[in-house]
Amino acid sequence: MVGLKRSAENHSNGKKRALSEEPIHAKRAKNSPSFQSIRASKLKSINSIPSQKTDLLDVFVWGSGSMCELGLGPAASTKEVKRPRLNPLLKKEEVGIVDFTVGGMHVLALDHKNQLWSWGTNDSGVLGRDTSKAGAEQLRDADAESDDEDGDLNALESTPALVEGLPSDKKIVQLAATDNLSAVLYETGEVYAWGTFRCNEGILGFNKDIKIQKTPVKIPNFENIVQLAAGKDHLLGLDIKGIVYAWGNGQQFQLGRKILERTRMTSLEPRSFGLKNVKFVGSGEFHSFAITVDGKVLSWGLNQYGQCGIKVDIEDGAVVSKPTEIEDLTGKDIIYITGGEHHSLALSSSGEVFTFGRFDMKEIGIEKEKLPKDDVIVDGHGNIRSLPVPTKLTTLPKCKAVAAGSHHSVALTQDGIAFSWGFADTYALGLGNLDEDVSKPTRINNTATRDHDIVQVGCGGQFSVSAGVKLTEEQAEERTEKIEDFEESLE
Template sequence: MRPKRAAARKAIAAIEEPTTNGVTAAPAKAAPKKAAATKKAPAAAKSTTTKTAAKTKAVTKPATKKTAAPKTTAAKKEPATKPAKKPAAKANTAVKRKATEEPEVKNAKRSKSESAEAEVGGAVKAPTKARKIAQPKAKKPRVKGPAINSAPTAPLNVYVFGEGSAGELGLGSAKGQIEVKRPRLNPLLDADKVGVVSAAVGGMHTAVLTKNNEIKTWGVNDQGALGRDTNWDGFRYWRQPTRIYPTNVDMTGLEDLIFTQVACTDSATFALTDEGQVYGWGTFRSNEGIFGFDPTTLIQPRPTLIPSLKKITKLATGANHVLALSSTGAVWAWGSGQQNQLGRRVLERFIKNALVPTKVGVPSKMVNVGCGSYHSFAIHENGDVYAWGLNSFGETGVPADVEEGGESDVHQATVVEALRPFGKIVCIEGGAHHTIAVTDRGELLGWGRLDGYQLGLDIKSLPKESIVYDASNNPRILKVPTQIPGIDAVACSAGSDHGIAVSKEGKAYAWGFSTTYQTGLGTDEDVEVATWIDNTAVRGKKLVWSGCGGQFSVLAGLAEPQTNGLTNGVH
């Protein structure tokens, strides 16, 4: 038994070599020389090894623990208080594998990397891959593109009037805000403290852009048009007059963007950035109800990027559709297209495709766009105006058989020949069934439906050949664009059945349906001809912009007197 025991001790000694820097000094090279003797007496070696390990427990504890490094015990750095028997058993297993020359593949790979680290005198480290995974990746900063748009800079005073029962006027807890008969300065939008520089009006909500690059909204939020949470009072929108305030849109994560324009449909809001990107929130509605924000989203409660739109320079909105003008002069349209306001047919089985921005079939080099509730316009650099959409009252300006009550919609972009005798159109907007426009010569034009005084014209003075009469021989439609006299205009806006124009001298004129005082003239009777809006709030002020909602209106004027007659870039 002594020769065999001596051979076993030599085998153990070959494994239990001294270590350097916590790494076993090349144990793999000694194993082949002892292979023959160890192979003949495996059982004896196993028995003797166990006894020897027990006798030399105190001496071999550090060495046997480090010997297990090929099994990654060194990398894991087990506590020193762990019993020595487990490392001894692992060492014995290692002896058997080396003796039979059958090392594990995964151990071989690990020992290769560990040996490489040992050559430079370092302790065995965790694999490099594990260290990379443990390190958090830094968020890449957004790469800002070139600016192609700029926001107006002059602060504006905001005046409101009309129906305010759903918070459309944004007067907060002010008394008498349910029905405001004449323009009232909104004190919550102080020109010095808030500094509104641009505004837009939807059917029952309003959005403004401030000098500090904030977007504030107020009014109805039942389909997310305000871009923020208003559920705190138990309503989908702010009904309570004492709880309606112009408040910031939730732009979390988008703080580094610079906005240059806001635009509103009946149930959605859109914002344009200086780089030409478009963000939006809310939803579109169709004849059947809520249609959706995009093909996969019914209601978008927070601002989101519309990724397919790039290098956009202007937005125009109807009741439930949007036009976007690009820097190359192309026009994109999306939203509800049931009245052909998108300039393309959308099959019923692919109806959601209408929610995808798609190019309109107009020539390149368009320089401006405008919308009615259900019809659209694009203006070419040569002055031609293209129109498409609903035309049941001749609101596109394209001749149609409106007298017979047949199909009259304009399915594709068509030049409005009747506008060529006038100056170049610089502003064009439409209501439900009428349109008004301003030329670069200051001409204020109107056409379409007029039986509710939507055009601000003295109907009795109009040529009969220009009018379509109903069955009772009452004037119903003005077929051709006609100038509204007495106003040197620079801007205009249209509600469903009323309109407002702003003159070069900074005065506002209103006409049309006035049941909820949306004309600002202090009367609930319809106003036939364009009439100057004059009261103490706006008298002597330089008004530069107007916006018409469904049952209310908004005016904006320079906080300091200006004499250049320009609109200060207000959209």
């Protein structure tokens, strides 16, 4: 907490100097952005900055890697991986990854030496390093078509390498990645970021002065942050006082406030919007979540498939314009909540998983005949469109983590086994060749991960990443018997 104390002292000293040395008009011009923080300083601290993770992990990747997402190197054979594969470029003994996060088409990974690695498509500068050096094959633009589907990938984008220009004298405690931006949180409560935000019309910008930020920079006037949550093109930040901040694209009300066209560039700076007493923030691609100190779960943003968990105006373009309580999660002791493009997952302290949102690509993990008939929304043809009411997944054992990709999901059981469901065409489920989408949680059972306690998972647009530690043979056998008994009980 030394960094926090120093920050507070500097703020206090600066205030004294302003009162004694500067004219009134100068003081207002210089310090006006900090009025909110002065008010916030009267609130008691309710959150703490997390510690850096330390366990060395084996890293597994799978899915479609046509945009270098899998980090397996440039060979064309690494474009599609149908089941989890150990990444040989991130060996535990040589690199020692302790944490990672997954964006739409890129990954950030932290090693035990406090170094940050990145790989994936770098069109928006999200890798935080130069991938245009001589000899690097130019990867096609994310929006462009290519006739060369069998060619090798960009060598510098597809190979994990170190992010350049980050401070090395303080520890990174959390990573965050949107589709087009990367960010890290330090033990000092400071946030560094790079990349850009996009909106419906194209590039929105990194801030009002910079379109694409290619190297890490500190976010100014943004202190005492304890957690970040990333959407498709927006970020949430939570501070020690329980105040929530949001910035990026707000066209679907995911920033918790209305963004006017004439003031749109101001949305590129973190700003609070009246939400406080919060202990956790989460995000889907175009919607956002918060869990309050008293256990209420709030949501806001795009709600066209009921992905906000609120059963009102479930139609194209529907939004929840301000933080609203998800009443069906009240009393469930939700500790984590996240979402994909049109679906969401919530995890309780007891390991129960609740799901809601879009149905047609099997994102919610409940078979059609087992859906609560009174809660579903149907289209004009009578086909089930969505389930806007958070509903418990009864086909999963107790879980310790969940992750949502654009149209697929992965859950980790308390024993460290991964289950997946949803859209199957990109192999992001890790279940091999499939003829159709997977409607219920299905165990990922392959040689590479069978004997691992998977402790972390992340899902991107068309790929997934997990990491874990190897079990003893006896532990693995005991766990397999236990999970097979559970699966048999469902038949």
